[in-house]
Amino acid sequence: MNIEQKAVGRVNDAILDCDHLAPYIASIDRVPLTDGHIDIHSSAEHTKATFIGRVNVQVKGKTVKNLDRYSKTYPVERADLEGYHKDGGVLYFVVFMGERGQSPKVHYKVLTPFGIDELLKNMKPAQKSKTISLKKLPAGSDRIEKILNVALQAKREVPGSQLDAALLEHITGMKLYTDGNIPFDEPMILDRTNQDFTIEFKTAGGMVGALDGQFEYVPEEYMRRQVDIPVTCGKFAFESPFQRRISKYLTEVELSPGLKLTVPDADESEAVGSVSFTTQRNLESRYKDLGFLLECAVTGEIRFGEAAAQIQVNQFLDDHEELESHFRFLTELRELVVGVHGNPDLVDLEALDQRRIQQLAHLKPMLLEGIERKQEFDRPMRLRQPLGEWNIELVFLEGKEPGKWRCVDLFSKELHPCFVKYDLDAPEDEPVAVRVTPYDILEVEELGKCLNLNLEHILEAYEPFAIYSPTRVEANHTVLKLIHAADKYESRKDEFLDAATRLNEWLVENEGEEPRHLINQLQLKYRTSQLDEADMRKIRAIKREASRNTAAPTSTIEVACAILMQDFDEARECFELLNDEEQENMSKWPIWKLMPAEDLDSDL
Known part of the structure; x- marks a missing residue:
């Protein structure tokens, strides 16, 4: 018996162990390109009714010196590849036999039409053969039948066919057929040179076809997704972080664009997680990120819901004092902004200069603690304090001690009844005065840039004057100013539109x-x-x-x-x-x- 007959015998033996497969492989090669075929059936009874399909096969035998160490490759002639290319592919077997009498080993490669197309495109014009990589034929009928199924499904592949881009919009499903040797527990590039697979698509109209190209597979757990597990350290919490696996044993948790954790799996008991930190421009985000980081440096522990994990921030310890100092500044600034009912999310730290920072430090105790200070004023007056692109609108009033002044938020309840608007065009002997709120004295641009509007309580400012028709006219103007501001400042659009809606509904209630x-x-x-x-x-x-x-x-x-x-x-x-x-x-x-x-x- 020659080597080719032995090889066919080995392949037949392996296939005959599979209930759903029927091999028809000739031991004497008399047919060009293939040595026969394998029929696939839906049951162990092989009849016309159970017939599913047929896969062409080619069997080669090769003698090697040592079956413990040998190259699992085989050269295939160009003419053969071109023939397989035209005939829907082939299941290519190579049986390696050792000179020392070792048991032969069967290897295979599913040469799909798309895969052959890639091989031919990578061959030089004068190249007569192409070496292919082979895989050992697995034991077990289920795994062998998977290999045959890939070869069968791949017969619908049509190299060179152009898939209409419009057709892609109507694809309702895709199905991946593999030989069972592709691991799906981590990301990979599906490459027909090294892997055996075919991808089937189906359209809404019932069309079924095969997709060509290189595909990237990413398991769901490697995809960035939001999870409903709060992550806390001390008083700092991130309620719905983003999470994705980055390796077999590590998960990345993105608490914010500036703060990411690398956390080992729970069964990696000796592993310690780490932190990645970059400063964000936004006051609230930087305050929260840095506060979380500094807490980690103290406790070395974070919590995912109820579960605790060790975290390491050693790379930040050299700058610990500097970070602590910056965090104190952020805390002071945030307390001021929140204290005047501003939104710290709006404050761009990169837009602040040192002079404004010093002014804010001077004003904070006056605003929040009622501290009175000497000022060169001769009467009560308004002050507009810049804070990046925004302003804080304030009023200075005489203090309890002569020469000292106190600073009050323009929108504080204390000042609600204190504003009157005069019509400068009215005759001097008949002045026209209208009771108004602080919202009515700001022009359109001033209102849009004001950080401390305290819009949550805008109706409380107007309610005492609901009986005054001129005040309601002013309120209507304020509705229009709020809509203007919403159109101009996208970052505050919802805030302005919500306030405008509530104030307009108040007007409907009072005026119809x-x-x-x-x-x-x-x-x-x-x-x-x-x-x-x-x-x-x-x-x-x-x-x-x-x-x-x-x-x-x-x-x-x-x-x-x-x-x-x-x-x-x-x-x-x-x-x-x-x-x-x-x-x-x-x-x-x-x-x-x-x-x-x-x-x-x-x-x-």
Whole structure:
């Protein structure tokens, strides 16, 4: 018996042990390219009804000196590869036989059409053969049948076919077939040169095909995902951190963009986690990150929910005093911002200079502790204290001691009843005074840049003056200023729109469903969500009412309604019918910001 006959015998023996496989492999090679085929059945009874498919096979035998040490490769001629390429691939067996009488070892490679295509593309024009890497045929029928299934499924691969990009949008599922030798417990690049697999796709229309290319596989636990496990150290807690595995034994926990933990698995009892820290520009984020880090340096322990883990921050110990000093500064600054009802998330630390920092340190005890200090003032006055791109609006009032002054937050409840607005155009002998709130004395730009607005309590400032019609007019102006501010400052959009909505609803409660309040109500909703059909009916009703109640060709209400319905041509036509003063006012209102960009940029 020659070596090829022995090789075929070994392969047949292995296949015959598999209930669902039927080998038809000739021991005398009389057919070009292949030595036969293996049929795959759905049961141990091999009938026409149980037949699933057929896989072509090629068997080679090779003698080696020592089966304990040998190269698991084999050269395949170009002409053979080209033939397999045209015929849907082949299951390629090589049986290695030792000169010392050792038991032969069967190896294989699933040469799929896409895989052969890669091999041929990597061959030089004059190259006559290509060496392929082989894997040992596993024991066990289940594993061998997996190999045959990959070869069968790969027959639908069509090298050179172009998959329409539009078709990808209609793919409803993909299925990966492997020979069972690909580990799926860590990320990898699926490469047909070294691995045996095929990927099937299915479209919504029922089309089934095979995907070509190189694929990256990332297990779910290696994907960055948010987890509902609080991570704490001392008083600092991160409620919903991001987590991803980075190796077999390590997990990275991202508490924030500036703070990451590397944590060993629980069964790695001797391993200690570590911390990665980079400073963030944001006051609240840097305060929280650095506070957590310094607590770690003291305790050496963090908690994941109820579970404790050891953490090491030795790399930061050389800078410990400097970090402690910076944390004290962050704590002082944060206490000031929170003390005036500001949001420390808004404070950009990189935008602060030393002079402003010194001014803030001077003001903090006056604002938060009631400390009075000497100032060169001759009367009470307002002060605007810059804090990066924002301002803190303050008032200096006479203190208990002569020559000393106290500093008060402009929006403190103490000052709510203290403001009156005068109409400077009114006759001197008939002054017009209106009771107002601190929100009414700020211009549009001032209000948008004010950090200490304390908008959560805006209605408390207006409620005492609800009976005064002129004050309600001022409140309506403040609604418009808040909407302007929301359009300009994206980082505070939700804060401004929420306050504008609550104040506008307060006006509706006190004045009824006036058209201006309904328009504001609708443009606020327009900015946060889609207007629905009920809203459209309301807009059309407002527009009809406005048309009946004016003798003029049109009104600003009609322009606003057209904008809200996104009928911009109608809005432009109505706008042109307004007089010059109305056009100037309209173009300054926030409703006009909802017009297309070309209208906002044009000269009015």
